Amino acid sequence: MLLLGIDIGTSSVKVSVVDAATQKAVATAQYPDTESPIKSLQSGWAEQSPSMWWDQAQKAILLANQSGSYNPQDIGAIGIAYQMHGLVLVDKAQNVLRDSIIWCDSRAVEIGNKAFETIGEEHCLSHLLNSPGNFTASKLAWVKENEPEIYQQIDKIMLPGDFIGMKLTGSITSSVSSLSEGVFFDFISGTLSEDVINYFGFSKDLFPEILPVFSEHGYVTEEIAQLLGLKAGIPLTYKAGDQPNNALSLNVLQPGEVAATAGTSGVIYGVSDQLTYDQQSRVNTFAHVNYAEDQKRLGVLLCINGTGSLNRWAKNLFGSAISYQEMNDLAQGIPVGSDCLRILPFGNGAERMLNNKLVGVHFHNIDLNLHTHAHIFRAVQEGIACAFRYGLDIMRENGMSPSIIRAGKANLFLSDVFAQSFVNVTGVPVELYKNDGSVGAALGAGIGAGTYKTEAEAFANMKPIQLIEPTGESMETIYQEWKTLLERQLEIL
Incomplete structure (x- = not known):
């Protein structure tokens, strides 16, 4: 079938x-x-x-x-x-x-x-x-x-x-x-x-x-x-x-399991069995696909509106003649921290994790004698990774502390710079899988049609293709600088 x-x-x-x-x-x-x-x-x-x-x-x-x-x-x-x-x-x-x-x-x-x-x-x-x-x-x-x-x-x-x-x-x-x-x-x-x-x-x-x-x-x-x-x-x-x-x-279906994606928007999504909520509604809780009255499964969702959309904007403006892979290769040649270039990646509508504020994208510390388009490519991806860390810390405040995060090897997770920056700044290893949303929808159809006797059976053959773990290149100092810039901008709004 x-x-x-x-x-x-x-x-x-x-x-x-x-x-x-x-x-x-x-x-x-x-x-x-x-x-x-x-x-x-x-x-x-x-x-x-x-x-x-x-x-x-x-x-x-x-x-x-x-x-x-x-x-x-x-x-x-x-x-x-x-x-x-x-x-x-x-x-x-x-x-x-x-x-x-x-x-x-x-x-x-x-x-x-x-x-x-x-x-x-x-x-x-x-x-x-x-x-x-x-x-x-x-x-x-x-x-x-x-x-x-x-x-x-x-x-x-x-x-x-x-x-x-x-x-x-x-x-x-x-x-x-x-x-x-x-x-x-x-x-x-x-x-x-x-x-x-x-x-x-x-x-x-x-x-x-x-x-x-x-x-x-x-x-x-x-x-x-x-x-x-x-x-x-x-x-x-x-x-x-x-x-x-x-x-x-x-296969993130049970309490404590966590998934991430970084397409047009960026999301961390964790499963809980509690009717939990954030007092400021910065992260959101919805019924997961396997929610039932007698077995509550909630999806706790952190969303960043402008992840892949910012990466695309940077490519169109500074690298329209190159591919995304070439863009990522150029970023790889720039040192961690992008020679002090910092970018706030919030230019795609009101951000829920920032209390629905319209923050916009902001470039900081541009050195006209130093920074190149390759610096911008790396700083964009590091800025997005820092935004994920900021959101994950909010989830941690609400009891969601993942020991590992699963993600599809697609979109920004195709970039070694972004994937390693994400892991280094959050401190959480990432397992990458080949599955994507359309494959997931197909397997969901199999569950709904009764082709699989259990949800777990639909993923019996699923194995990770890559494990990314934190390296010695800590991004904590970079993140704290980035966070200070964000907090200053939020005070202005």
Whole structure:
């Protein structure tokens, strides 16, 4: 049996077809090769077209089919991973009403902060495990307040993965994991949050049917099957946000296990069995993919908005004619500490771990007679690693102290400079794996379809390909200098 995984990213859509027996990908494809645009109509805004995601998903699936390495008719289940927190709105005919307000959009910060204060900070944290902040509920409230003509047409709201699922199957469903990432779920009552719904004046009719993450969320329609060369009736058996799914792909499912990723954004994601929360909501807690009322599994998530996006910006500006590998090689030739060049990597929207402040990117200590583009490449990656350390220290304050972190060998973890800087500044070894989000989504589909008897069985053949341990090149002094620069900048805001 073959499993199809679809990963709806901010930059592109990637798909993998996985042999359920070996748990190995037989084909992968990505579309487009260049990074997808983000619309920013005003400073701090970020939107993408759901129709663009669907077009890219179709093209990626067809590209994988063209590999000739499998028979598309042998695909028996589909799983979807998707960029978290995005808001998609459709009418009764399932037409999209506006572009999606995506995860790094900052327009709803004040709306969420006011809700946090009015509902009650302690009540929000104990029931929602988060401040409404800049999450999907606050984004929907922004539409209600500022675009009432659109709001009145809404039949259903959904997350990006729910939209792709709708396009494949015609069915609109959600899960506790998805609702919790939108801050719509009350962990005490185990239901949609009456506090959030009543405060914002939402109708419960706007929400899709709630199903377990691992379950049948619909079946591929005849029309779509013919379009994509698939069998009609294939079940969609898994949908999850990209960070819970990344953790799944790394077999991070039990309390104490921790995953990291450094794509467009950077994330550390640890699993807990306690309804924990950060008093300042700098890190966030959501229902993990294997959350259940009788066996609580929570994902504690630290997010840094601008990791891969800053690395890409630096490459486009200072190294547009070279590859990422060449960029990393140049960075490798610069000494640890980048000859005192320091960079604060916060230029992609309001940062939750910095109390939703818009900090921006800042370069410090530039020496026009010393620093080159290679220094900038290294300082960018060291600055991102320092941001991870800053966030990990917040997680440590909240009881999450990993002894090892698992990550996919992809994106910034392809860079030896970044990977070693991450390990040296955090003091935590990293295991690297070949799995990625689309493979994880495929394996999730296998779990949801019952192909695997247990979640552990889906990862029976998974082995690390590299272990990175701290070296003698401590970054503690560099980090403390970086942290001082950040704290000075926060005082100004």
